[in-house]
Amino acid sequence: MVKNLVPIVSIPEVATIVDIRDEIEEVKSFYFTLDRPEIEEAFKIRSGQFIMCTVFRAGEFAVSLPFSPENDRKHISVRKVGKVTAALHQLEPGDKIGVRGPFGNGFPFEEIKGSNIIYVAGGIGLIPLRSSIVHVLQHRQDFGRVILVYGAKSSKELMYKESIREWQATENFETHFTIDRPEPGWSGEVGFVNHLTAKLDLPVSNTVAFVCGPPVMFNAVIKELKLKGIKEQNIYSTLERHMKCGIGKCQHCAIGRTLVCVDGPVYTYKQIRTLGEQI
């Protein structure tokens, strides 16, 4: 996996929130630009990376980047889970945040050129996959079949509905949705993502899968993919861990011999399986 471009390492750069969108309950997207033009210019990311985001007077947290490296607005999508993210949710357009990064390895697009790609996401697990999906659709000719299998507890909890509509308008992009319980007006599948994955006719050879979602869903989906014959080294995911520094020093994100912040957050399932810790 490819290493970084030059990031903002220690001192946060100030950024302005230019727009805020409600995604689903408790999740908002914050669109931002970096205040210093030269930094804004130099801020280049790879799909799958993350930043450390400072909410001033509250603290800093790690957050994955959902936007594509090219032609996509810079933003983060954040669920309100703790003190710092709650403070972020209080902010309004025009407010400032701090940014360090981007950190981490990113998805290996060079290596998988020409492959079929299956995205399997559960709930807000679509956030870290979004960047990759946009990127792949921007380079659609470089890949074989591209399929999104996406599930959530209810239709209200499906992320990025607007983006999904745009993606569906793209040629050759297959989508399959499921929700846990039936709902009036829902025409998609009902049940867990792993069940849907099992039912689908998915490519196996020359195929990579990107899987992201809560631990229970993750493990169940991996099982199905393996049953279909997709190899462990062709299944990718991004791990989330408690992080404080982003640069491999604080050790909060250490799993066995790997540090999620510098060696990850993107790992193959084969790697994950040998890390020796729960997902």
Add this chain to the structure above:
Amino acid sequence: MYWLTKEQLPLLVQKLAEEYKIFGPRHDRVSGEVIFDHLPDLSELDLQAAIPYNPPKFILFPHYEEILKYRYQPETKKVRIEQLNLLEPKALIGLRSCDLTGLLCLDRFFLDQEYVDEFYLAHRKKLFIVSNTCIRPFPQCFCVCTDSGPAAREGFDLDLTFTGRDYLVEAGSKKGQALVEELNLVEADPESLNLRKQIIDDSVSSFDRFALENKAWISRATNRLTTGFIKPEVWEYIGNQCFECGACSFVCPTCSCFNIEDANLASGETSRLRTWDSCSFEGYTKMAGDHNPRKPVEDRRNKRFFCKLSYSQSKKYLRPGCVGCGRCARVCPGDIGLPNVVTYIRREITGESGE
């Protein structure tokens, strides 16, 4: 190699004090404690003192440090971020070889990985190191098991070996060489090389008599840890005794985990603080929300020992993460310092019964 007479030692210290803030071992008068400390009063320096209870880690990686300060005014949306100047020339005098080895581990970890830790670098940049050979081990020492003593091999500017009357001095850097020349130290004849070697050999052979608190057969434990063939019951036995105080990490010359917090000050500014942390704490890996990938205490314990003895070798320090100072054994309320853990692992290998 040079000679430094006992009388010249204060001159050396004085000379260094002109340029550097001086740190070294001193005694607390009431408790008798040996503390590696800042010495405004240079006469307090005691190179004969036993190994200090605290490693010099705090000088480069403080327990509680402000690394950044900012002021955010929500009304005007103005942010002013202030970078702090942490650079300060410091001389560490009388570093024992275990602590020097620990410091070199920290160097490799903070400076030689993918990213450079700028805050550590600021402390490290202008550092003068005078190491001090242990001519006799102390009760808790096992540096001979961890290849980190009793004498320093690298990383010092000057290295001292007490010969009973004077010190043999070796310069390990240009800075050190310059100081030796400035002080006009007498060059030692080639035989004194043998004298130094003799002193170190004597020290090594006296471990059986003096260093009785700990034994740690690190290499076998390391193999076992690296291959992962350790029964969960061993970790459970160890975990049951853990008081979760974090002390083992805090006193370890090579432990470098930290926490970062933003603390709002009465002045309206915010401090970004970096503080020591320990992987033995439950909250250490806990993520916001509800998920902790590493939960039972034995999980957290074994993480630390893996880090010290197994994974670290390959990547972080290019050597075991343990330098044989024995501090974790003394400070542990549960009596599960690293030497004991190594013993339990060894017992499992040899099949001796546990306690």
Add this chain to the structure above:
Amino acid sequence: MPYFRGVCNFCGTGCGHLLRVEGNRVRGVYPLSGHPLSRGRLCVRGWHIHELLQTEDRISQPLIKDGSSFKPVSYEEALDYVVERVKKLPGRQVAVLGSPRASNEENYLLGKFARAILKTNNLSLSSDAGQEESARVLLEGCGWPAMTGTLAELRQADFILVVGGDLTKQNPIIASEIHHAHRAGTFLATISPRKTQMARLSQLHLRPKPGTIFYLLQGLARVLVEEKAIDDDYLSTFTVNSQTFLEELKQVEIEKIVEATGISREQMTGLARKLKESNSACAFYPTGVQSLDRRTMAALFNLFLLAGKIGRRGSGVNPVTGISNLLGSYDMGLSPVFLPGYASVEDELAWERLENFWQTKLDRWSGKNVDTCLSEGEDIKALFVVDHDEEIIRHVNRIRQLDLIVYFGAYENPFASLAHVIFPRTSYVEEEGTYTNSERRVQLVLKRIEPPAGVRPLWKTLTNLAQALGHDWNYHSVENIMSEISQLVPYYRSLTYEKLKARLGLKWPNDDLHPEGTDCLLVEEASRRFRFVQVNGQEKKLAGEPEVQKDFPFKLVVGRSNYFWHQNSVMKRTFIPKREYNALLLLYPRGFVEISKEDASRLGLREKQVVRIVAESAEVRLAARISGDILPGMLYIPYFIDEMIPEFLHRQVADLEKNEEFFLPVRLEKVV
């Protein structure tokens, strides 16, 4: 030198540490390996005391309530405010609440201020019933109100019994000392309904049903007699009422005890034999919140007296205090039942001595605990409070009705917001003072940093107040106060700052006979023969099982936590200890109730499933935490912070605080 020697101020262990001071800031802490008790160890709290000392939410100037907020005033204005209102009040309408974290000097002066100037005998700490009972039991038994043994020789003991509490959480370094002794070969037994860490580390863990430890201890005494493990010489030489006690013991029926406690005769015999075989034997129990009840402490003392283990070197009954200066606060007489030095308030001669010494007339009416003053509709009009946690806020409605609340504190705190007038005070290490740990070790903490500008130490403010009220108080330093204490409190007779500065504490009694302090109570040196402590008929009654009510089949017990104990507003100001507490809250955001595996599977409960706990007067919803640590039939809620103690516990907390043997009958319902 950035590292300064000092003493940890969290729990009653009193560990030695080094504070790293830079400029006027404490920037780190390190254990002191030369300290005779802690020997270079600290617990998670001790390792983070500097985080607390960093806090910026200090009270930095006198404040007077102005409508719903406070206005800053000068010391003089604040003093005048108090003087004007207090002058008219009879002593009976005033109560004084001290802090077990304050120094001996501060607490002595506060007690003197209460008795000599406010003329009130309503003075106490808040939830300290266990400490008071413990002192009374030990005074009755051996005339010595604290630890009769010593921790210094613990590693030589060959029998250690820990009763109740959760020592590894409350006083981790004392627990560590016990653990180390055990690892060196000492027999270690724990009596606790809960499988605490100490219990897990013990060779023998007896888990009597809640509320039955007293019977178990009586049973052990009975078995000791049956096993002929009594030293008749010891009893006849050193005790006065052994015949009566042995006579009464005959009525104890082991079979009934087996039934009530769930502990078999074999288990009791096993433990009793170990006690009999031991040369030196120690017992430990916690005081303060989550202590034992009186009868249980008495039974424990009596058991050890029967075994001849009181007043012997290396042996003893050792109460352990949860807060830094809890013992010292009692030594200073901050109690409605004790005058300084444990003179009884029923001792007329002691009153006269005190009057002579203080040169003032004192009222003899019997005072009450502040808790009682506030809860029982007493005619209280004014309350003086030193740096107090918000725990007493359960009386908040009563407190709001008071005419005058004077708060002396270092940190902002919800209690302070109820006050009419607030005086700032120095925090720990901003002024010197002595603190007395569980082991009777009086340790001097020197001033290491300057207080915020204009903040006076408590002793100075009290002196100013006394002077403003027309009293001729004349203290110029803390040391002045210690020399007064040494004249009044016999245990402190030969203590001086000069001596303390050169030592790592001295264990009382410190007197002419013991100029270097006293390790332990020795029977040969005791002022009188020992007594078996009386337990009256009502207390003794073997209730059997009827306390389990049909509608409320579970026994709910409340316990403490390592990181957040005592609802301490102090710990909230740290980072790591707070994070550790929050870690638990993140897993159980609504708080939790522990239930045994057996009950959980019988009821079909899942981990974290929300349940309703219903007591007679209240109910609460909590997440279930399934645990192997508690007995079937029991439920356990950690008592550690406001967010986790919902309204439900607030109503019960006074009862729950009384002692660990207390439980609340409840039922558990699944929330559908």
